[in-house]
Amino acid sequence: MIRLSGVCHQIGQSQILQDISAEIPRGKLTALIGPNGAGKSMLLRLIGRLEPIQTGTISVDDLDVAQTPSARLATHMAVLGQQTAIASRLRLAELVGFGRWPHHQGRPRPQDRQAVDAALNAFDLSSLAERFLDEVSGGQAQRAYLAMTFAQDTDWLLLDEPLNNLDMSHARALMARLSQSVRDSGKSVVVVVHEVNYAAAWANHIVALKNGRISAIGAPSEVLTSAGLSALYDTEIEVTEFRGRTLVLHH
Numbered sequence: 001m002i003r004l005s006g007v008c009h010q011i012g013q014s015q016i017l018q019d020i021s022a023e024i025p026r027g028k029l030t031a032l033i034g035p036n037g038a039g040k041s042m043l044l045r046l047i048g049r050l051e052p053i054q055t056g057t058i059s060v061d062d063l064d065v066a067q068t069p070s071a072r073l074a075t076h077m078a079v080l081g082q083q084t085a086i087a088s089r090l091r092l093a094e095l096v097g098f099g100r101w102p103h104h105q106g107r108p109r110p111q112d113r114q115a116v117d118a119a120l121n122a123f124d125l126s127s128l129a130e131r132f133l134d135e136v137s138g139g140q141a142q143r144a145y146l147a148m149t150f151a152q153d154t155d156w157l158l159l160d161e162p163l164n165n166l167d168m169s170h171a172r173a174l175m176a177r178l179s180q181s182v183r184d185s186g187k188s189v190v191v192v193v194h195e196v197n198y199a200a201a202w203a204n205h206i207v208a209l210k211n212g213r214i215s216a217i218g219a220p221s222e223v224l225t226s227a228g229l230s231a232l233y234d235t236e237i238e239v240t241e242f243r244g245r246t247l248v249l250h251h
């Protein structure tokens with residue numbers, strides 16, 4: 001489990017996160033939701049050690065994030081940030097290959113190449129493997145970043161807005177793949193999503209952030225209510241059911 005205890009984060013005079021204490025369970029698909037600027041990316045960055053922890057403690061299973069070397073953490077947890085600034089003159093296969101680094105430290109073995117091929121294939125990118133990143137579409141680049149993260153083959157996957165740029169079919173395929181990784185491979189996933197319907201359809205646990213604080217946490221049926229979501233986003237939102245499935249209406 002990921003355990004956050006008394007986590008605060010400040011930039012200049014701005015309090016970005018305030019006294020976050022929570023547990024994110026292992027073996028579940030957790031959706032992190034909340035309005036723009038709520039602190040979702042910052043929280044993920046702190047868990048993933050992309051940002052130093054100022055106050056409080058964060059542990060992932062038995063690893064204290066502040067004390068664990070990055071190389072050790074990278075074999076246990078993969079983090080895909082919201083902004084990716086990787087050189088565009090990189091072939092997709094090379095990008096996905098970065099995901100294997102924590103396993104081979106610069107000396108790829110046959111199983112690393114196999115893992116890269118499998119990840120490219122899983123994300124529908126085999127035919128684009130030799131293209132440069134700046135020669136593919138936005139959604140294809142996003143899938144390449146996701147393939148890199150999957151190739152890392154860690155117990156935990158933390159993904160910040162992985163659905164960005166994906167069409168409906170690839171978005172659904174990603175959520176199904178994440179759900180399957182949780183169900184069949186014992187992985188644990190934390191995913192930031194803006195389209196709450198994806199959370200309703202696929203998540204088994206929800207964390208809602210607003211103004212740097214946790215405003216709700218629990219099962220989808222508890223958190224994804226008309227009143228709860230309307231207050232979270234300051235917008236009228238209706239939660240209903242269609243053919244036995246939760247449907248969030250916001251337009």
Ligand SMILES: Nc1ncnc2c1ncn2[C@@H]1O[C@H](COP(=O)(O)OP(=O)(O)OP(=O)(O)O)[C@@H](O)[C@H]1O
Binds near residue numbers: 014036038042
């Ligand atoms: N480097 C920075 N300097 C100053 N403020 C920052 C910095 N990075 C983030 N912030 C602020 O921290 C707050 C939380 O940002 P964060 O990126 O975590 O939001 P978010 O919930 O991920 O939003 P979004 O849905 O738009 O991605 C915002 O108010 C943002 O303006």
Ligand SMILES: [Mg+2]
Binds near residue numbers: 040041042082160
């Ligand atoms: Mg963000």
